[in-house]
Amino acid sequence: QERTLAIIKPDAVRYLGDVISAVYENGFTIARMRMVQMSQNEVMYFYSEHKDKDFFNRLVEFMTSGPVVAIELVGSDAIAKWRNIIGPTDSQKAKEQSSHSLRARFGTDGTKNALHGSSSSTDASREISFFFDSKYGN
């Protein structure tokens, strides 16, 4: 069993029910889940690996545009499996590739791409503690 962090980004919170259905249809269980409004500083910290990218400001603006839902997923090969279910980063590419991935279904473009999934076990641990250990008044 492996853990990963999924985030339903502000553009896709309205599809919460569909995303939760996909989580269980694909055999994951949910360990913890919370809805939070991230501050600009929190987004900048969470995505600090991208601080020098040209899309960073757009990303911070997008991720603070409304609440997000952070979900700690548990399952076999959860990190790779969840990334496969959400599809390519760019939602338009996701739509070209298959209409079934969550970014194809609920994303709009390269920034507004509906969902996040951790990219490694190191990132998963860091991201799960970010949302669930002593943050947001725990």
Ligand code: ATP
């Ligand atoms: P990873 O790159 O780790 O596989 P990811 O698919 O979430 O994961 P990242 O490259 O980590 O994508 O980028 C983080 C977020 O920044 C993306 O999910 C997207 O919202 C935004 N982003 C990434 N690349 C671009 C881009 N070229 N243009 C606009 N926004 C981008």
